[in-house]
Amino acid sequence: xxxxxxxxxxxxxxxxxxxxxxxxxxxxxxxxxxxxxxxxxxxxxxxxxxxxxxxxxxxxxxxxxxxxxxxxxxxxxxxxxxxxxxxxxxxxxxxxxxxxxxxxxxxxxxxxxxxxxxxxxxxxxxxxxxxxxxxxxxxxxxxxxxxxxxxxxxxxxxxxxxxxxxxxxxxxxxxxxxxxxxxxxxxxxxxxxxxxxxxxxxxxxxxxxxxxxxxxxxxxxxxxxxxxxxxxxxxxxxxxxxxxxxxxxxxxxxxxxxxxxxxxxxxxxxxxxxxxxxxxxxxxxxxxxxxxxxxxxxxxxxxxxxxxxxxxxxxxxxxxxxxxxxxxxxxxxxxxxxxxxxxxxxxxxxxxxxxxxxxxxxxxxxxxxxxxxxxxxxxxxxxxxxxxxxxxxxxxxxxxxxxxxxxxxxxxxxxxxxxxxxxxxxxxxxxxxxx
Amino acid sequence: xxxxxxxxxxxxxxxxxxxxxxxxxxxxxxxxxxxxxxxxxxxxxxxxxxxxxxxxxxxxxxxxxxxxxxxxxxxxxxxxxxxxxxxxxxxxxxxxxxxxxxxxxxxxxxxxxxxxxxxxxxxxxxxxxxxxxxxxxxxxxxxxxxxxxxxxxxxxxxxxxxxxxxxxxxxxxxxxxxxxxxxxxxxxxxxxxxxxxxxxxxxxxxxxxxxxxxxxxxxxxxxxxxxxxxxxxxxxxxxxxxxxxxxxxxxxxxxxxxxxxxxxxxxxxxxxxxxxxxxxxxxxxxxxxxxxxxxxxxxxxxxxxxxxxxxxxxxxxxxxxxxxxxxxxxxxxxxx
Numbered sequence: 001x002x003x004x005x006x007x008x009x010x011x012x013x014x015x016x017x018x019x020x021x022x023x024x025x026x027x028x029x030x031x032x033x034x035x036x037x038x039x040x041x042x043x044x045x046x047x048x049x050x051x052x053x054x055x056x057x058x059x060x061x062x063x064x065x066x067x068x069x070x071x072x073x074x075x076x077x078x079x080x081x082x083x084x085x086x087x088x089x090x091x092x093x094x095x096x097x098x099x100x101x102x103x104x105x106x107x108x109x110x111x112x113x114x115x116x117x118x119x120x121x122x123x124x125x126x127x128x129x130x131x132x133x134x135x136x137x138x139x140x141x142x143x144x145x146x147x148x149x150x151x152x153x154x155x156x157x158x159x160x161x162x163x164x165x166x167x168x169x170x171x172x173x174x175x176x177x178x179x180x181x182x183x184x185x186x187x188x189x190x191x192x193x194x195x196x197x198x199x200x201x202x203x204x205x206x207x208x209x210x211x212x213x214x215x216x217x218x219x220x221x222x223x224x225x226x227x228x229x230x231x232x233x234x235x236x237x238x239x240x241x242x243x244x245x246x247x248x249x250x251x252x253x254x255x256x257x258x259x260x261x262x263x264x265x266x267x268x269x270x271x272x273x274x275x276x277x278x279x280x281x282x283x284x285x286x287x288x289x290x291x292x293x294x295x296x297x298x299x300x301x302x303x304x305x306x307x308x309x310x311x312x313x314x315x316x317x318x319x320x321x322x323x324x325x326x327x328x329x330x331x332x333x334x335x336x337x338x339x340x341x342x343x344x345x346x347x348x349x350x351x352x353x354x355x356x357x358x359x360x361x362x363x364x365x366x367x368x369x370x371x372x373x374x375x376x377x378x379x380x381x382x383x384x385x386x387x388x389x390x391x392x393x394x395x396x397x398x399x400x401x402x403x404x405x406x407x408x409x410x411x412x413x414x415x416x417x418x419x420x421x422x423x424x425x426x427x428x429x430x431x432x433x434x435x
Numbered sequence: 436x437x438x439x440x441x442x443x444x445x446x447x448x449x450x451x452x453x454x455x456x457x458x459x460x461x462x463x464x465x466x467x468x469x470x471x472x473x474x475x476x477x478x479x480x481x482x483x484x485x486x487x488x489x490x491x492x493x494x495x496x497x498x499x500x501x502x503x504x505x506x507x508x509x510x511x512x513x514x515x516x517x518x519x520x521x522x523x524x525x526x527x528x529x530x531x532x533x534x535x536x537x538x539x540x541x542x543x544x545x546x547x548x549x550x551x552x553x554x555x556x557x558x559x560x561x562x563x564x565x566x567x568x569x570x571x572x573x574x575x576x577x578x579x580x581x582x583x584x585x586x587x588x589x590x591x592x593x594x595x596x597x598x599x600x601x602x603x604x605x606x607x608x609x610x611x612x613x614x615x616x617x618x619x620x621x622x623x624x625x626x627x628x629x630x631x632x633x634x635x636x637x638x639x640x641x642x643x644x645x646x647x648x649x650x651x652x653x654x655x656x657x658x659x660x661x662x663x664x665x666x667x668x669x670x671x672x673x674x675x676x677x678x679x680x681x682x683x684x685x686x687x688x689x690x691x692x693x694x695x696x697x698x699x700x701x702x703x704x705x706x707x708x709x710x711x712x713x714x715x716x717x718x719x720x721x722x723x724x725x726x727x728x729x730x731x732x733x734x735x736x737x738x739x740x741x742x743x744x745x746x747x748x749x750x751x752x753x754x755x756x757x758x759x760x761x762x763x764x765x766x767x768x769x770x771x
Contacts, residue, residue, distance in 0.1 A: 007765075012448055164448065236765065249766035318438040323447055332442040354448075355441045361454050361510065362552040366708040371715075375765035378713065398764045406446030413452040414552075420444035 006237040008372040009229040010407045012328065014203055015164040018285050018294050023171050025298045026311045028100045032075050032302030033339040034060065035087050036094040039131040040138045041067035046096055052079045055107035057278050060096055063126070069139040070129050073107075074280035074300035075100035087338055088324070088331045095339075098302070112276040121190035128272040129279040129342070134158060134169070134233070134262030135325055137343035140269075143261070144191055146254035155187055155196040156242055156253075159211070159263035160226055160233030162201055163326025166346040168283045171296045172264045173200070173207035177214045180263055182270035184221055193259060195220040197242050201228040230328060231405035235260050237374055249401050264345075279342055286312045290319040290349035299340050305347050306336040320355020323348040328406045358415035369408035369418055375401050379408035379418040386421040391428045399425035454551070458511035460658050464649035465518050465703065471632050471642035475580035476526035480638045484521040486530050490537035491517025498546040512551045516540050519559035519703060522639025523696065523743070524566070526578045532570050536562040556750040557707045560700075560743045567743075577635040579610040584633040610635040613694035614739040617687065629693040640696045650702030659706040662715065663722045667701040668692050670726025678734055697729065700742040710750040717753075717760035724749045 037043035044061030048054055054073040061071030077100035084092035113124035126141035146152055157180070161169040173180065184196045198215065200208045202225045215221040226232050226241055236247045238260060245256040253260050268279065280301055287294040292313030299308055305322065309315050323330040324344050340347070369379040382397050399422050408418045473481045495513035499506055507513075520536055540562035545554045567574045612635045616623045624634050632642030639646070653659045672688040679686030691697065696704075705711065705725050712721050725745050732741020 010450070012450070247766050249764060251766070319440065321441045321443075321447060327448040328446040330445060330447065332440070332445070332447060334440055334442050336440075348447075350447065357441055357443045358449060362550060364454055364457075364512075364552045364708045365711075365713060366457070367713045370713050370762070376762040376767075377764060378761070380713070396761075398767065401764050401766065404445070410446050410448065411450050411452075413450075413454050413457055415449060415453070417444060419446070423444060 005227055005229070005241045006232070006374050007376065008374045008407065009231060009237075010372050010410050011228075012164050012230055012410060014228070015287075015327075016167050016170070016203070017165070018167045018287055018296050019170060019204075021167075021171075021294070021296050023175060023283050023296045023298050026300075026303070026308065028075055028102055028104060028300065029303040029307045030100075031080070031304065032073075032098050032100065032300060033085070033304060034071060034074065034096045034098065034302040035085070035339065035341060036061045036071060036096065038071065038137060038301075038342040039069050040136065041065070041069075041142075043093065044068060044071050046082055046094055048079050048082070048096060050079055050082055053077070054079060054098060055105050057110035057280060058107040059109065059278075067139055067142050069126065069131050069141070070278075072129050072278040072280050073098060074302050076103050076105040077101045086334075087341075088333060110276050110278070112274060113272070115190070115273065118190050118192075121186070124273065125269065127278070128268070130265060130268055130272070131279070131342050132262055133264040133268065133282060133343065133345065135163075135329065135343050135345050137341075140261070140265060143259065144187065146252075146259070150254045151257055152191070152193050152254050152259050153195075153257045154243060154259070155184065155191070155193045156238060156258055156260045157184060157196060157198040157263050157266055158233055158235070158238055158260055159198055159200045159204075159207065160238060161204070162228070162230045162233040163328050163330075163346075164230075165287045165348055166285045166326050168285045168296060168345045169263050170204055170207055171283060172267055173204070173211055176267050177210050179267040179270040180211065181214045181218065181221065183266035183268070185218070186269050186273060187259075187261065187266060188220065191259070195222075197221075198223045198263065199226050199232075199238055199242050200224070201226050201232055203228040230407065231374060231403070234374065234403050234405055236403060249398070282340070282342065282344070284308070284340060284344055285346040286348075287346065288319070288323070288348035289351045289354060290315045290317060292316055301342055302339045304337050304339055305333070308340065308347060309336065309349060315349055317351060319349040320352035321348075321350040323350065328410065329404065360416050361414040363414055363416060366413060368411045368413065372407040372411050374405060374407065375403055377402055377422075379422060380416075382425050383416055383418045383421040386424050386428075391425070391432075394425050394429070397425070400429055402426065454510050454512070457658055458515050460653065460656050461515050461703070462511065462518065464652045464656075464658070465515075465522065465639070467645035467648045468522060468639040468642060468699065469518065471645035472522060472526070472638035475583060475632050475641055476578060476638060477581055480526045483524060483526065483528060483530065483533055483638065484518065487521035487524070487533045487537050488514055488517035490534045491520065491541050494538055494541040495546070498542045499550075502546065504550070507550060510551060513541060516545065516558045519639075520562050522699060523559060523563045523637050525574060525576055526638050527576065528566075528570075528573055532566060532573060535569075536566045539565045552709050554709055555754075556747050557704055557710050560704055560747050560750075563743050564747060577610045577612050579635060580633055580641065582633070584628060584631055612636045612739065613690065614733065617690060617694065618733075618739045623687075623690060623694070626689060626693060629690070634694075636694075637696060637699075640699045643693045643698050646698040646702055650698070653702065653706075659702070660718075662718050663706045663711065663725075664698075664701040666719060666722035667705055667725045667729075668697060670723055671697055671729050674727065674730040675734075678730060680734065691730075691733065695733075695740045696742040700729075700746055701725070704742075705746050705749070707750075710753055712753050712756045712760065714757070714760045714762055716762075717756045720756050720760065721749050721753065724752065
């Protein structure tokens with residue numbers, strides 16, 4: 001079953017402190033801030049205006065184009081402002097701020113979808129607002145609809161959760177395993193894919209056991225234990241480990257006959273088909289040395305992080321760094337006022353020491369970055385060329401193939417910010433292509 | 436917002452290894468060979484080591500000061516260079532010559548090329564080569580080691596402390612190293628003596644046992660991989676056996692491994708990060724090259740020893756090897 005795994009990788013301390021903490025639901029916050037772009041693709045157009053009353057599940061952002069997903073209100077209440085805000089390292093995004101009335105009145109729009117064809121299934125998924133819940137945020141209905149000419153023969157369910165700290169997918173496996181299997185069956189049925197494999201890292205034996213039990217009555221669903229090594233959960237690495245197939249440079253999983261879905265995403269599919277409640281809440285892991293009581297929390301999308309931290313007993317001290325996502329690929333935020341979004345799987349508050357950005361030393365050519373790179377790049381060399389501003393010499397270094405896992409930076413004894421340089425190289429390449 | 440948060444490009448956690456810790460591990464790994472050198476060559480060797488290390492660190496500090504760059508003695512790389520240089524010198528080399536060597540290694544080879552990570556050859560080896568062409572006779576004046584092993588054996592038999600263990604005088608005139616004996620067709624010392632260090636040679640190269648202990652420490656600690664030392668010494672052993680002057684397939688394979696600077700070079704010099712290739716494939720080519728060149732120097736030139744020059748030449752070939760062994764990127768065509 002396992003095809004020897006992937007090359008390179010690192011073993012950071014797993015720090016999965018919240019593994020055995022069952023999900024607790026957080027109450028309606030004092031306000032929600034809902035950005036109109038929470039996915040990869042075109043931003044949504046806000047459909048409400050200041051002063052409007054909205055209900056739970058009501059569409060407040062319309063998908064602007066095919067690669068996009070609608071955005072729903074997570075609360076019932078009144079729209080207090082619509083303005084552009086800077087959410088993370090990107091351009092300003094239109095955000096709808098809503099003051100909840102606390103009633104959580106359900107919109108009339110919320111009703112189970114009727115599905116009788118592949119088309120109606122895809123439409124329902126699009127209407128649900130589902131985007132990849134593992135962190136990437138790619139609209140699921142697009143992923144489920146590969147071009148006609150490709151043959152997809154495998155559905156891979158990503159429950160690897162290789163990032164340290166995060167346990168939200170693990171809790172999904174433990175608390176919601178029947179929905180996972182049900183969701184897989186929906187996807188298999190309507191996409192015509194014959195079989196599915198669930199990949200779980202072997203540091204989560206209970207999840208492997210649980211999923212194996214519920215999957216045992218289905219011949220076409222298998223659970224596979226993966227060696228725990230970061231970035232096992234990266235899409236291309238997962239495909240390589242489970243199938244031996246290598247996604248060609250610049251291509252997508254469906255080009256090698258695979259469709260990869262996050263485990264929480266696929267469980268959401270089952271939940272949505274049963275209830276019709278769109279994506280307005282999710283489970284996030286709240287952890288880090290500054291958090292008084294780390295928890296797995298079910299929060300409404302748009303909840304300000306500060307209120308989530310308060311729900312977890314507050315912060316022990318002023319944090320040095322607040323991260324949305326895992327410590328390897330997450331984004332360092334500039335403010336605790338930013339909201340939880342669809343793809344937020346964790347929020348971490350690191351203390352001052354952990355938040356320090358180490359000083360860069362000279363590269364000693366130890367080759368650790370080369371050895372750990374799962375896609376076989378030469379991070380040290382890209383860094384050298386970017387620092388020397390030799391962008392034109394980067395062509396044969398394939399920076400665009402970097403999956404941004406950060407293993408090179410993690411391992412570098414000189415503490416060089418290799419990935420930052422690679423991101424700059426990618427940016428320069430994109431600019432050059434646009435010209 | 437009274438307190439500002441740090442923001443940076445991911446990842447946000449780092450492995451504990453630092454350049455300084457790596458250098459410290461190399462120093463720890465060199466301690467057995469250093470102590471063995473002092474054990475066999477006495478206080479004079481200790482003085483040589485001490486002064487060479489001190490001079491290296493001093494030159495590192497001064498050159499950074501003059502070049503108006505940040506002080507880098509804290510990364511311990513100058514200590515490593517100084518120690519390696521001292522271990523590659525004859526035990527009785529005049530102290531001032533060792534200081535000149537330290538100057539050449541640190542100032543000329545390392546700092547003038549940009550400091551740590553930018554030197555294109557191993558500084559300690561380059562300094563050794565520089566001293567060899569500058570002070571040829573002093574650099575090839577070998578000392579007879581203090582007779583430790585037979586003395587210990589005698590002690591074990593008689594149960595008394597013999598004079599030899601408590602500081603016998605060192606004969607400074609001339610003493611042949613195993614490789615020069617081999618070259619001249621003489622009877623070389625026993626393998627056991629060479630393994631334990633009871634032979635002539637540079638301060639740190641005589642005791643194979645101590646070098647191997649240090650080398651294994653580096654491999655266990657993950658500082659170096661086994662590839663370079665194993666392939667390098669393996670190539671030398673094989674080729675020494677095959678290409679023996681007395682006839683093919685009759686050579687002293689083990690003698691060539693234990694004698695001279697091979698083990699010290701293979702574990703500690705050829706594995707220098709900066710001057711060895713970045714890919715596994717490149718590393719194999721590099722180690723093979725080191726082995727072949729060493730044998731060519733030892734068997735087909737006037738020199739008894741060739742480890743330093745072999746490694747220096749492969750250092751220079753490293754950028755070329757790196758270019759020719761670019762890894763195939765994930766999902767890329769089979770040819771780059």
